[in-house]
Amino acid sequence: MKVFFLSRHLREKLLLIALLALGAAIWLTGIARRGRTLWLEWRATATVLATQQQWLNNRADIETAAIRAIAHLDPARTFSSPRLLGELSTIADQIGVRSNTSSEILGTERTSQFAVNTVQFAIRNADLASVLSFYDEIDRRAPYLGIEQFSLTVNPGNPAQLNVMLRVSSVEIVR
Amino acid sequence: MSVLQKFKPSGPVAKKVVLLPDHAFFVRVMPLPPETLPAGIPAQVELALEGLSPFPVVQLCYGYFYPPGAGRVLVYAAYRRHFTVDDAAQWADADAVLPAFAAWLGLAPAAPTALLVTGADFVTALGWDGHDAVPAVVATRPVAPETPPGERAALQEKLVAQLQHLPPPVAVTAPAGTSSREGDEGLEFTDGKLTSRLTTAQLDTLDVRDKAELAARRRDRARNLHLWRTFLGCAAALGLAAVLQLGLKGGRLWLDHRAALAAAQAPAVQDIETKHNLANHIEELSTRRLMPVRMLEIVNEKRPRTIQFLRVTTKGLYVLEIEGQTNATPDVFNYQAALKELPACALVELGQTVDRGGITRFTLTVTFKPEALRPAAPPT
Numbered sequence: 001m002k003v004f005f006l007s008r009h010l011r012e013k014l015l016l017i018a019l020l021a022l023g024a025a026i027w028l029t030g031i032a033r034r035g036r037t038l039w040l041e042w043r044a045t046a047t048v049l050a051t052q053q054q055w056l057n058n059r060a061d062i063e064t065a066a067i068r069a070i071a072h073l074d075p076a077r078t079f080s081s082p083r084l085l086g087e088l089s090t091i092a093d094q095i096g097v098r099s100n101t102s103s104e105i106l107g108t109e110r111t112s113q114f115a116v117n118t119v120q121f122a123i124r125n126a127d128l129a130s131v132l133s134f135y136d137e138i139d140r141r142a143p144y145l146g147i148e149q150f151s152l153t154v155n156p157g158n159p160a161q162l163n164v165m166l167r168v169s170s171v172e173i174v175r
Numbered sequence: 176m177s178v179l180q181k182f183k184p185s186g187p188v189a190k191k192v193v194l195l196p197d198h199a200f201f202v203r204v205m206p207l208p209p210e211t212l213p214a215g216i217p218a219q220v221e222l223a224l225e226g227l228s229p230f231p232v233v234q235l236c237y238g239y240f241y242p243p244g245a246g247r248v249l250v251y252a253a254y255r256r257h258f259t260v261d262d263a264a265q266w267a268d269a270d271a272v273l274p275a276f277a278a279w280l281g282l283a284p285a286a287p288t289a290l291l292v293t294g295a296d297f298v299t300a301l302g303w304d305g306h307d308a309v310p311a312v313v314a315t316r317p318v319a320p321e322t323p324p325g326e327r328a329a330l331q332e333k334l335v336a337q338l339q340h341l342p343p344p345v346a347v348t349a350p351a352g353t354s355s356r357e358g359d360e361g362l363e364f365t366d367g368k369l370t371s372r373l374t375t376a377q378l379d380t381l382d383v384r385d386k387a388e389l390a391a392r393r394r395d396r397a398r399n400l401h402l403w404r405t406f407l408g409c410a411a412a413l414g415l416a417a418v419l420q421l422g423l424k425g426g427r428l429w430l431d432h433r434a435a436l437a438a439a440q441a442p443a444v445q446d447i448e449t450k451h452n453l454a455n456h457i458e459e460l461s462t463r464r465l466m467p468v469r470m471l472e473i474v475n476e477k478r479p480r481t482i483q484f485l486r487v488t489t490k491g492l493y494v495l496e497i498e499g500q501t502n503a504t505p506d507v508f509n510y511q512a513a514l515k516e517l518p519a520c521a522l523v524e525l526g527q528t529v530d531r532g533g534i535t536r537f538t539l540t541v542t543f544k545p546e547a548l549r550p551a552a553p554p555t
Contacts, residue, residue, distance in 0.1 A: 002403060003356070005402075005403055005406055006399055006403065013399075013402050013406070014402070016406060017402060017405050017406050017409055020406065020409035020410060020412075020413060021405075021409045021412075023409075023413060024409050024412035024413045024416055025412075027413065027416040027420070028412065028415070028416050028419070031416055031419045031420060031423060034423055035419070035423060038423060038426050038427060038430060041430055041434075042426070042430055042433075045430060045433045045434055045437060046433075048437045049433060049436065049437050049440075051444075052437060052440045052441070052444045055444045055447045055448055055451075056440065056443070056444065056447070058447070058451075059447050062447055062450055062451045062454065063447075063450060065451070065454050066450045066451070066453070066454040068454075069453075069454040069455075069457040069458050069461075070454075070457060072461075073457070109449055109452065109453055109456075110449070111446060111449050111450045111453060112446075113450075114453060114457070115453070116453050116456050116457070132468060135467070135468050139464075142460060142461070142464055143457065143460035143461035143464075144460075145460075146459070146460035146464050146465065147464070147465045147467065148465060149465070149488075149489055150465060150467035150487075150488070150489045151486065151487070151488040151489070152467070152471075152484075152486065152487045152488075153485065153486045154483070154484065154485050154486070159483070169456070169460070171457050171460065
């Protein structure tokens with residue numbers, strides 16, 4: 001190789017060096033770029049795996065805690081999404097604000113043993129006593145029902161009337 | 176295609192050496208004063224040649240042999256016009272041009288040694304005394320090829336007689352060329368068991384060509400060395416790139432494996448995470464429920480009559496955001512101060528406050544202490 005190189009004319013030597021240098025520069029630049037991407041992906045994957053490993057290491061404790069969390073609950077008193085909506089409507093009916101309500105199922109988070117269902121429930125143009133009654137009824141059903149978010153607005157047209165927006169969740173034990 | 180053929184690497188090519196007849200040169204061995212520095216040798220040689228030769232140095236083809244540490248220098252020179260223009264043309268692409276006997280100077284024997292070098296039309300006697308790498312005796316005689324053997328023998332005896340106190344000479348033939356190949360360092364000459372090696376630095380002084388031309392060749396050689404090293408550096412960079420590429424490939428495979436592992440574990444982990452979140456959620460429903468009415472009761476205790484609530488919204492379990500209005504602006508600040516005094520409140524922040532038409536609208540964010548909102552124990 002050395003003989004071949006040294007036997008070339010100067011311009012050919014320079015051309016060969018330039019080609020090699022260019023090729024090496026392009027190749028190494030590409031490798032540096034891909035290497036950086038690989039390194040970032042590597043770190044991200046390592047973080048994900050480490051996090052996953054922590055969850056897996058704590059699996060037994062979490063399952064024990066989950067069983068303990070529902071141990072004191074009566075499955076018959078838990079609420080599925082439709083039953084939750086029905087229960088809220090029943091309460092609204094009992095306190096006389098049924099016609100001013102609207103509701104929407106927001107979603108369900110489920111495991112093989114239990115689920116938590118969430119709905120949004122609105123009461124419009126209700127007086128404070130009705131709102132408090134509604135709240136008390138829900139509170140009485142704790143921990144099977146619970147309020148996650150509560151928003152109370154005074155009706156601009158009639159300050160004695162209130163609009164309530166609730167996000168209510170319910171526990172459902174899967175039998 | 177022929178252009179490509181030109182770039183096709185060929186096998187190792189022998190170096191080209193032009194070995195001139197010894198009898199064309201006059202040869203002198205000159206002792207050097209002990210204090211002579213190697214850098215002063217070329218000047219000493221030129222000075223000696225000016226004294227020895229009837230011709231100016233510029234009209235001579237000369238060279239010398241001085242290995243570092245030697246106590247003498249071997250100088251040889253020939254009148255330039257002894258060589259034709261055609262001869263000089265042949266020297267242009269040669270790696271070295273030197274008298275035939277100089278090929279054996281690389282022997283530098285440690286013990287006294289004598290050589291009788293026989294060429295086509297000359298015989299040369301070389302003798303080393305074993306104390307110096309430079310021969311003590313160099314004598315040459317022209318011998319015509321048609322000289323009868325008897326005369327040739329007599330001539331050789333005369334030469335051998337000059338090798339006093341030296342062992343009988345070893346007969347060698349003047350080499351026709353070198354066994355060295357392009358790319359090898361220096362030159363090597365062999366005859367039977369004898370091998371003479373001359374370094375590039377030694378060849379620079381042994382070469383009889385024009386010194387300016389040789390200097391230019393040395394510059395070319397140095398430049399070529401730099402270019403070759405740069406070429407090797409680039410090739411090494413490409414090699415490194417290839418290794419890194421393989422490393423990246425391996426890394427990618429390993430990463431894919433880890434990503435596949437993460438994907439395979441994801442459903443199980445998701446299930447555990449969901450269980451954890453839901454268990455916490457259920458726990459919160461029992462022990463840390465949102466208590467908006469209790470929050471309202473607390474903030475209502477200190478509410479001035481001039482302040483009206485327009486909207487209250489919970490943010491998480493312990494934060495209540497109040498939007499209100501009043502026609503007495505100082506009451507907003509008084510109310511904030513009063514809430515801060517309450518043991519149930521951890522933090523009271525006054526947000527946007529807008530005064531328009533005598534009515535001040537404001538936002539208060541109240542953060543309660545968890546113990547102030549602890550629900551009663553769940554029914555069993």
